[in-house]
Amino acid sequence: MSVPQVNIIVKYNDKQLTIPCKKQQSILDALTENHIFISAVCAGRGTCGKCRIKVLEGEIAISREDELFFSKTELEEGYRLSCTAYPGTDCTISYDINEERDFYIVTDSDIRINNINDRKDKVEKEDKEKKEKKEKKEEKEEKGLDVSCTGYKTRNPDFDKKYMSTDISEKKFGIGIDIGTTTIAMQLTDLENGEIIDTFSTINKQRSYGADVISRIESSNKGKKEELRQCIxxxxTEGIGRWINPDTALQIEHIVIAGNTTMIHLLMGYSCETLGVYPFTPVNIKTIYTTYDKLLEDSTWNIPIVIFPGISAFVGGDIVAGLLTCNFADDKKLKLLIDLGTNGEMAIGNSRKIIAASTAAGPVFEGGNITFGTGSIPGAICNVNITEGECHVKTIAGKPPIGICGTGVIEAVCELFKEGIIDETGLLREEYFEDGYPLVYSNSSDKLVFTQKDIREIQLAKSAIRAGVEILLRRYGVSYEDIDTVYLAGGFGYKVDVRKAMKIGLLPKEFDGKVQAVGNSSLSGTVRYICDKDAIKHIAHILDTSHEINLSNDMDFNELYVKHMYF
Incomplete structure (x- = not known):
C-alpha cells in the first residue's frame, strides 16, 4: 500500500520542478530526498532558522518555530521554515539559493610551495598580467570588496584565455581537493611549474543534514549514510568534471584529497557508529589509495586518487595537510596552527614533536548559528565600524547587505564591546536586549540585527578556541613567548582583523606580530603533495611525531573555557 503524498512545485534559480512529499514528512526532508540541498545548520530541529522557504501557492500551517524566526509581515507573505513545514495539500514554494551561488572562499595560501619536483629553483617574478590583477584587487579593496575571500563558482576567465586557446596535449595536471564540513574547494595545478590554473568551490551539500560533524554522524547512524556519501x-564530480570533460581534454595525472576524519568516513562509505561514542574510534585513518572510477562510480575515468591520512577521530587529514603546508616537518622553530573552522582543530610543534587537538567551535566562524548569519557570499557583511552611535558596514562585492559572515561577526562583537553596547560578560544594553542591535536596514526595510543569542554563540566559539590554544601550550610546556609563528587557517582566518580578534579574546595579545594568515592550508597541502617530491616523506614524519590530546574530558580546559567567555 503506497504512502499518501502531495506534490510540491519547487522554484529556485529560474528553475522549476515537482517533487513528492509524503504526508507527515517535512518539506526539508522531501527536498533532501530529491537532491535539493538547502542549509539546515541545526539538522532540522527548528532552532537555527536557516532553512527558509516561501509558500507561493497552497496552505502550510504556521508553526511555533516560524513565529520565532519570522515577523508578522513575513508570515503573511508565506515564509516558513522547511523543517517544520508539513503540507497537507499540493503547494508551490520557492527558496533563495544565494548561500550556494557565488560562494566566496579562501583558496590562496601565504605559504609558498618550494621544491616543485626540482623543475624550477625559483618562482618567476610577477609578469604584467599578474601585476594588473594585483592592481585590480587593490582597487576593489578600496570599494569594500573582500577580495581575499574569492573563488570561482564559474570557470576562471584566465583559464579559458590561457588553456583553451593553446595546445595542451603535452601538459600534465593534478587536482588538489579540501573537503570541509562547510565548504569544498579544489584547485587545478600545472605539474610543470606548480601554478594554480583554476579554482572551484562550493558549499558542502551535506549541510542539509546539519552544520557540524556530530549532526552528520547522527544522520549516518540513522540510515542516511549513502545519502551523505552521495552529497560529497x-x-x-561537479567540480572535477569542469576539468576532465571532453571540452577541456586535460591530462589529469592524479587527484589528492584532504578532509577531516568524519568527512573522509562519509566519502568512503565507512560506518560512523564508533566515531560518535567514546572512545571515538575511526574505521581507518591511514592513507587511502583508490581511483576515480572506484570512488566516484564513473567508469569513464581511471585517475589515481590519494586521500591524506589522519591523526585521530577528531584531528584528520585536513590538519595533516595544513601541517605540511606550514612546514612543521622540517623546521625546528616552534609553531602553532589554528584552523578557525567548524571543528576548531589546532596543533603546536616543530620537526621534533607535534601535539594536536580539536575543539567544538561550531559554525559561527562561517556565519552559522547567527540570526542573520550567512556564508561568504556577495552581500555578506564583512566589516563593521560603529562611530558616535552610527553603524557603518562593508559587504563582500559591495552588494546590498543580506546577512553577516564570520569575519563580520568578529567585527560586530569587537565594535559593540568597544562602544560599551555590550559589557565584559557579553550582555547587550537594555534597549537592545529584546530585539538586538541594528547593524543595517535591508532593502525591504527590515533590520539586520545582531542579537543577544548571537553574542552568546561567539562567546562559546571564541572561548573554545582560546582555551584549546592555552591547553596546547601547557601540555607542550611552553609559553606564548616561545611561539615563533602562529598560522591562522581557514577562509575565516584569512581576512580576519587579527587585532580585533585579540580585543575580544579569541587570540591572546602576546601573539601580536606573530600571526600569519594562510588561507585554506588543507587545500594548499594537497597541492603541495601533487608538486613536491618530498611530500610523502614529510607526511610520514608528521604522523610519526604527532599525538592528540582529548580536550573533552580535560578539567583544565573546562576551567579555561569558562574563563574566556568574558571579553
Missing amino acids: VKDL
Missing part, C-alpha cells in the same frame, strides 16, 4: 560525490 555530487560536489566532487
Whole structure:
C-alpha cells in the first residue's frame, strides 16, 4: 500500500520542478530526498532558522518555530521554515539559493610551495598580467570588496584565455581537493611549474543534514549514510568534471584529497557508529589509495586518487595537510596552527614533536548559528565600524547587505564591546536586549540585527578556541613567548582583523606580530603533495611525531573555557 503524498512545485534559480512529499514528512526532508540541498545548520530541529522557504501557492500551517524566526509581515507573505513545514495539500514554494551561488572562499595560501619536483629553483617574478590583477584587487579593496575571500563558482576567465586557446596535449595536471564540513574547494595545478590554473568551490551539500560533524554522524547512524556519501560525490564530480570533460581534454595525472576524519568516513562509505561514542574510534585513518572510477562510480575515468591520512577521530587529514603546508616537518622553530573552522582543530610543534587537538567551535566562524548569519557570499557583511552611535558596514562585492559572515561577526562583537553596547560578560544594553542591535536596514526595510543569542554563540566559539590554544601550550610546556609563528587557517582566518580578534579574546595579545594568515592550508597541502617530491616523506614524519590530546574530558580546559567567555 503506497504512502499518501502531495506534490510540491519547487522554484529556485529560474528553475522549476515537482517533487513528492509524503504526508507527515517535512518539506526539508522531501527536498533532501530529491537532491535539493538547502542549509539546515541545526539538522532540522527548528532552532537555527536557516532553512527558509516561501509558500507561493497552497496552505502550510504556521508553526511555533516560524513565529520565532519570522515577523508578522513575513508570515503573511508565506515564509516558513522547511523543517517544520508539513503540507497537507499540493503547494508551490520557492527558496533563495544565494548561500550556494557565488560562494566566496579562501583558496590562496601565504605559504609558498618550494621544491616543485626540482623543475624550477625559483618562482618567476610577477609578469604584467599578474601585476594588473594585483592592481585590480587593490582597487576593489578600496570599494569594500573582500577580495581575499574569492573563488570561482564559474570557470576562471584566465583559464579559458590561457588553456583553451593553446595546445595542451603535452601538459600534465593534478587536482588538489579540501573537503570541509562547510565548504569544498579544489584547485587545478600545472605539474610543470606548480601554478594554480583554476579554482572551484562550493558549499558542502551535506549541510542539509546539519552544520557540524556530530549532526552528520547522527544522520549516518540513522540510515542516511549513502545519502551523505552521495552529497560529497555530487560536489566532487561537479567540480572535477569542469576539468576532465571532453571540452577541456586535460591530462589529469592524479587527484589528492584532504578532509577531516568524519568527512573522509562519509566519502568512503565507512560506518560512523564508533566515531560518535567514546572512545571515538575511526574505521581507518591511514592513507587511502583508490581511483576515480572506484570512488566516484564513473567508469569513464581511471585517475589515481590519494586521500591524506589522519591523526585521530577528531584531528584528520585536513590538519595533516595544513601541517605540511606550514612546514612543521622540517623546521625546528616552534609553531602553532589554528584552523578557525567548524571543528576548531589546532596543533603546536616543530620537526621534533607535534601535539594536536580539536575543539567544538561550531559554525559561527562561517556565519552559522547567527540570526542573520550567512556564508561568504556577495552581500555578506564583512566589516563593521560603529562611530558616535552610527553603524557603518562593508559587504563582500559591495552588494546590498543580506546577512553577516564570520569575519563580520568578529567585527560586530569587537565594535559593540568597544562602544560599551555590550559589557565584559557579553550582555547587550537594555534597549537592545529584546530585539538586538541594528547593524543595517535591508532593502525591504527590515533590520539586520545582531542579537543577544548571537553574542552568546561567539562567546562559546571564541572561548573554545582560546582555551584549546592555552591547553596546547601547557601540555607542550611552553609559553606564548616561545611561539615563533602562529598560522591562522581557514577562509575565516584569512581576512580576519587579527587585532580585533585579540580585543575580544579569541587570540591572546602576546601573539601580536606573530600571526600569519594562510588561507585554506588543507587545500594548499594537497597541492603541495601533487608538486613536491618530498611530500610523502614529510607526511610520514608528521604522523610519526604527532599525538592528540582529548580536550573533552580535560578539567583544565573546562576551567579555561569558562574563563574566556568574558571579553
